[in-house]
Structures are given as structure tokens and as C-alpha cells.
Amino acid sequence: MSRLELDQVAVTIAQNPIVRGVSLTLENGEIGCLLGPSGCGKTTLLRAIAGFQALQQGRIKIGDDWASSVSRSTPPEQRGVGMVFQDFALFPHLNVADNISFGMRRASTAEREQRVAELLQRIGLPGYQQRYPHELSGGQQQRIALARALAPRPQLLLLDEPFSSLDAELRETLALEVRQLLKQEGITALLVTHDQQEAFALADRAGVMYQGELLQWDTPYQLYHQPRHQLVADFIGHGVLLQGTVTAANQLASPLGMLEHPALEPIPAGTIVSFLVRPDDLVVDPSSRLRGVIKSRGFRGAHNLYTIALSSEVEILTLSPSHEQLEVGTEIGLRPEFDHLVVFAADHCELPGFATGHPEFSLDQLPEPQPPQQ
Numbered sequence: 001m002s003r004l005e006l007d008q009v010a011v012t013i014a015q016n017p018i019v020r021g022v023s024l025t026l027e028n029g030e031i032g033c034l035l036g037p038s039g040c041g042k043t044t045l046l047r048a049i050a051g052f053q054a055l056q057q058g059r060i061k062i063g064d065d066w067a068s069s070v071s072r073s074t075p076p077e078q079r080g081v082g083m084v085f086q087d088f089a090l091f092p093h094l095n096v097a098d099n100i101s102f103g104m105r106r107a108s109t110a111e112r113e114q115r116v117a118e119l120l121q122r123i124g125l126p127g128y129q130q131r132y133p134h135e136l137s138g139g140q141q142q143r144i145a146l147a148r149a150l151a152p153r154p155q156l157l158l159l160d161e162p163f164s165s166l167d168a169e170l171r172e173t174l175a176l177e178v179r180q181l182l183k184q185e186g187i188t189a190l191l192v193t194h195d196q197q198e199a200f201a202l203a204d205r206a207g208v209m210y211q212g213e214l215l216q217w218d219t220p221y222q223l224y225h226q227p228r229h230q231l232v233a234d235f236i237g238h239g240v241l242l243q244g245t246v247t248a249a250n251q252l253a254s255p256l257g258m259l260e261h262p263a264l265e266p267i268p269a270g271t272i273v274s275f276l277v278r279p280d281d282l283v284v285d286p287s288s289r290l291r292g293v294i295k296s297r298g299f300r301g302a303h304n305l306y307t308i309a310l311s312s313e314v315e316i317l318t319l320s321p322s323h324e325q326l327e328v329g330t331e332i333g334l335r336p337e338f339d340h341l342v343v344f345a346a347d348h349c350e351l352p353g354f355a356t357g358h359p360e361f362s363l364d365q366l367p368e369p370q371p372p373q374q
């Protein structure tokens with residue numbers, strides 16, 4: 001196990017900047033996840049960490065070794081890095097035991113046998129030594145691929161969309177199992193995924209990449225609740241960015257009514273800002289003046305996720321327990337119940353950003369709710 005540090009890493013391929021100034025740290029035994037839209041540079045960054053991609057700027061430290069810089073690069077096989085890829089191809093002509101111990105060239109037969117047995121136990125497949133890959137399910141094959149990468153006790157494990165060929169249910173259970181396994185083995189790992197739920201289930205630290213930049217590197221909780229960039233707010237979880245205008249009294253005139261928060265005080269009157277509204281920031285309240293019409297309903301197990309039109313231009317999302325079915329087309333009342341405010345200047349993505357303390361809403365300016373028409 002090892003610490004991983006990236007300092008201002010940049011990779012250019014055929015004169016195109018693919019990774020731009022990425023810095024991140026994973027402490028010993030931590031699991032990190034990189035999220036981001038297709039083509040944003042996640043795989044290229046993993047390849048750079050593994051030593052398959054030269055750097056145009058910055059440096060990469062694995063354990064105590066500055067393994068990559070612009071002027072020098074430790075060869076991939078000397079980095080102690082294990083890798084698991086989407087197409088995890090096991091060797092079809094080797095049995096499970098030989099597949100797992102493939103990378104343990106220097107170990108004795110007894111050591112190999114003991115390590116194979118230990119790993120098979122940990123991945124829930126004890127006694128599978130003599131099976132062949134074609135006798136295993138997709139999920140079992142992926143567990144074996146993981147055991148193969150872990151067998152030589154790498155300093156660092158890199159996983160590139162390791163579960164993407166599996167179905168959603170299996171992915172979720174496997175993600176939790178993999179977290180447990182990595183923690184038992186004390187391995188530092190960096191994983192690339194498209195799947196936020198997977199990242200949230202697995203990661204101690206996670207980040208969103210966009211066009212080669214790492215926009216934020218944080219705990220999954222902070223990424224969701226305290227996005228520091230408008231694109232992170234948009235990418236992570238469900239939510240809507242609503243626009244409002246700061247008034248002379250340092251309030252925010254918004255589609256949810258007048259909003260007050262100390263974070264608005266330094267912002268000049270007339271400034272247009274956007275703020276983040278998550279589905280759990282609004283609760284259904286029949287007596288509220290804030291009214292909207294249900295446009296659609298999506299079943300999410302314990303909850304339904306509703307899209308509500310507040311006006312012809314403004315739609316928001318809200319959650320409600322799924323045993324209280326609300327029909328599409330119905331008008332409902334909503335009460336803002338924000339825990340904190342995430343606000344961005346509309347003309348650029350950065351500050352003011354996150355502000356602690358919940359905003360106060362005044363709905364006085366909104367019309368009185370009308371009794372339902374029969």
C-alpha cells in the first residue's frame with residue numbers, strides 16, 4: 001500500500017491537451033474515484049499513473065518514488081501498480097489458481113497456493129482453484145480478475161470501469177464487496193467509473209473531470225452537498241440550477257420566492273446568480289404559496305421523483321414517499337427547506353459557491369393558494 005500524489009499533471013496527445021493540470025492525493029489505503037463525461041481524460045490519467053503515458057507537465061509520486069515527471073519515468077513494471085480494466089480478459093486456457101497467481105513470478109509454490117486460497121476466500125469463491133474461466137459467471141470472472149490484480153500485493157491498484165459489463169444489480173453488490181476487499185488488503189486504489197452510485201458506494205475521495213481538468217477532488221458527501229463548480233453541481237446527483245437576481249436589500253428574488261442569506265450580502269444589487277435546488281430541498285406542503293404542476297413522476301423505490309413546473313420556463317425536482325402517489329397534471333404546493341445554500345455567479349462558474357447556514361425564504365410576494373377547482 002502506498003500514497004499517491006499527482007501534482008499539476010498535464011498530458012498532451014497529438015498536440016491536443018487531454019489532461020490539464022490535475023492535482024490530487026490519495027493517502028495510504030484510500031479509495032478514489034474519477035467521474036466525468038465520456039472523453040474527459042479519465043483513462044488517459046490512469047495510463048499516465050501506470051507509466052504508459054508521458055507527462056508534458058507536473059509529476060506523479062507513488063509511495064516514495066516520483067515515478068513520473070517531464071524528464072524521467074519509472075518503467076510501468078517497476079511501479080508496483082496493478083490494473084483492472086473493463087475488458088478484464090482472464091487467460092482462458094489457465095485455471096483460476098493459475099490466473100490469480102500469474103503475476104507472482106518470484107513467489108514459491110507454497111506462497112502462491114496460500115495467497116490464491118486467501119484471495120478466493122475473500123472474494124467469496126473458496127475452492128474454485130481448478131475451475132476454468134468459461135465455467136464462471138461474468139461477476140465471478142470479474143472477482144477473479146480483481147484477485148489476479150491483488151495477488152502480487154501492488155502498491156496501488158488502478159481500475160478502469162471494472163464493472164461496466166455487468167448488470168446494475170450485480171454492479172452495486174460487487175462495488176460494496178470490492179470496497180471491503182480493498183480495505184481488508186489495505187490497498188490504495190483509484191477507480192474510473194461513469195456510475196455515480198458506484199463512486200459513492202466505493203470512494204473515500206472522488207472527483208469530477210471535465211475537458212481534462214479535475215474540477216473538484218473531495219469526499220463524495222462534499223461533492224454532492226458542496227459542489228464548488230457549477231458543472232459539478234450539474235453532473236452529480238439530481239438537481240436544478242435556478243436563476244435569481246440580488247436585490248438592493250441583499251435578498252435574492254427567485255422563482256422560489258425571496259431568499260435571504262448572509263452569503264448574499266457582499267454581492268452587488270442587480271447581480272444575476274444561480275443556485276442549486278436538490279429534490280430534497282423542497283417538501284410537498286398543500287398550504288404553501290409556492291405552487292407547481294406535476295409534469296412527470298419517476299419511481300425510485302422508497303420515493304417518487306417528481307418534475308414540477310413552477311411556470312412555463314422553470315422546472316424543479318422533488319421527492320415524495322412512493323406510497324403517496326401524486327398524479328401527473330395535479331397542482332401541488334411546495335415549501336423550500338434548504339439546509340445550506342450553493343450559489344454561483346451566473347457569468348462564471350466559481351465563487352461565491354457554497355455557504356453554510358440555511359437560507360430563509362419568504363413566500364409573501366407569491367399569490368395565496370386557490371382552493372382546488374372541482
Ligand SMILES: Nc1ncnc2c1ncn2[C@@H]1O[C@H](COP(=O)(O)OP(=O)(O)OP(=O)(O)O)[C@@H](O)[C@H]1O
Nearest residue numbers: 013014018036037038039040041042043044045194
Ligand atoms: N492515443 C490517442 N490518440 C489520440 N487521441 C487520444 C488518444 N488517447 C485518448 N485520446 C483522446 O483523448 C480524449 C480523452 O480520452 P480518455 O480515454 O482519456 O477519456 P475518458 O474520460 O476515459 O472517456 P470514456 O469515459 O469514454 O472512457 C478523447 O478525446 C480521446 O479521443
